Amino acid sequence: MCKKLIATHPYFVVIILHEYIRNLFPHDPHIKFKIKNPIKRINLLQNQLIHICQDLANLGHYNIKFENLKEVELKTKTGGVYAKLWKIFSEKENLKAKNYIKERFKNFSNINVNSFFKVKKIIDVGCGGGRYSFALKQLGGQKVYGVDFSDDGIKLAKKNYKLKNLIFRKQDVLNLNFKSNSFDFVYCNGVAHHTTNYKKVIKEIVRICKPGCYVWLYLYGRGGIYWSARREMNKLMKKIPQEYSQKVLDMIGMPSNRYIFMDNWYVPRETHCSLKEVLTTLKKLRVTNIQRMKVGRKTDLEYGLKNYKNGNKIWGEGEMRLLIKK
Numbered sequence: 001m002c003k004k005l006i007a008t009h010p011y012f013v014v015i016i017l018h019e020y021i022r023n024l025f026p027h028d029p030h031i032k033f034k035i036k037n038p039i040k041r042i043n044l045l046q047n048q049l050i051h052i053c054q055d056l057a058n059l060g061h062y063n064i065k066f067e068n069l070k071e072v073e074l075k076t077k078t079g080g081v082y083a084k085l086w087k088i089f090s091e092k093e094n095l096k097a098k099n100y101i102k103e104r105f106k107n108f109s110n111i112n113v114n115s116f117f118k119v120k121k122i123i124d125v126g127c128g129g130g131r132y133s134f135a136l137k138q139l140g141g142q143k144v145y146g147v148d149f150s151d152d153g154i155k156l157a158k159k160n161y162k163l164k165n166l167i168f169r170k171q172d173v174l175n176l177n178f179k180s181n182s183f184d185f186v187y188c189n190g191v192a193h194h195t196t197n198y199k200k201v202i203k204e205i206v207r208i209c210k211p212g213c214y215v216w217l218y219l220y221g222r223g224g225i226y227w228s229a230r231r232e233m234n235k236l237m238k239k240i241p242q243e244y245s246q247k248v249l250d251m252i253g254m255p256s257n258r259y260i261f262m263d264n265w266y267v268p269r270e271t272h273c274s275l276k277e278v279l280t281t282l283k284k285l286r287v288t289n290i291q292r293m294k295v296g297r298k299t300d301l302e303y304g305l306k307n308y309k310n311g312n313k314i315w316g317e318g319e320m321r322l323l324i325k326k
């Protein structure tokens with residue numbers, strides 16, 4: 001229905017799909033869900049949105065032509081999509097990155113978050129605007145590298161985070177220009193599933209990690225309503241320019257730092273990985289000491305899977321946040 005509505009009422013499509021996607025998370029920090037049971041909530045919402053779409057299709061409209069959409073949007077590179085979002089990210093939001101790492105690492109009983117990051121050499125693979133590279137430096141890393149292939153991301157990171165021994169470099173994560181066994185901790189958060197070959201990224205991050213040291217790998221999972229909705233939205237929303245959607249969301253008062261919604265809509269590639277395949281890839285690299293984060297932050301899908309019965313109907317395999325010992 002949104003596919004049809006996009007040609008006549010793109011502004012409503014932005015609002016409708018924003019409402020849909022935010023309800024697909026186990027928790028929304030900005031608006032309290034009225035219905036606690038997520039399966040019930042999402043089913044009800046789907047019905048309501050279908051009715052709204054039906055009614056809206058009868059309303060009049062102006063012809064909106066998105067000029068040069070093909071060139072402007074479809075050729076947009078992953079980094080460019082994020083750079084647009086990072087620029088509007090508030091400084092306060094970026095500074096939360098340190099706490100996010102701490103909250104997630106507390107899940108692993110064998111890790112002491114106060115000392116774990118106080119090591120010589122850390123790398124943040126696919127650092128984007130550099131928020132986690134900075135956080136890893138704050139958490140005690142002596143020398144922290146942040147690498148990304150996006151000019152915009154690296155430029156922003158260099159501008160925002162100027163610290164001694166915090167080094168940003170432009171590199172392709174599929175072919176890292178670092179020696180094998182050279183890092184005490186490798187952090188790769190939400191990157192591999194946006195490349196053309198997530199298994200190659202896994203190979204690379206394990207290669208550069210020192211034996212006995214750890215790799216943090218965050219990947220999207222698959223299955224359930226959540227991931228199939230994302231797949232469809234990723235195809236559909238590219239028909240509306242990112243700047244246009246951003247403006248609509250600004251107008252309805254969405255805090256501009258909630259880029260989790262927008263990245264799904266505009267990123268050129270979003271692979272939904274299978275846990276089984278990820279584990280097989282790691283096994284082939286002779287890595288078997290793998291811990292999966294179980295609970296996480298309230299917005300993490302792991303939290304939903306842990307706290308709601310039949311959560312897998314919505315979130316499938318959830319997200320994968322893995323702590324891997326080489």
Ligand SMILES: C[S@@+](CC[C@H](N)C(=O)[O-])C[C@H]1O[C@@H](n2cnc3c(N)ncnc32)[C@H](O)[C@@H]1O
Pocket residue numbers: 078079080082125126127128129131132147148149150153171172173174188189190191194195196263
């Ligand atoms: C979702 S963002 C994650 C950024 C950061 N890790 C974070 O959690 O804030 C994905 C990042 O992966 C980068 N990326 C995607 N494919 C890449 C590649 N082949 N080489 C280097 N960076 C890549 C993008 O430029 C983007 O900055």
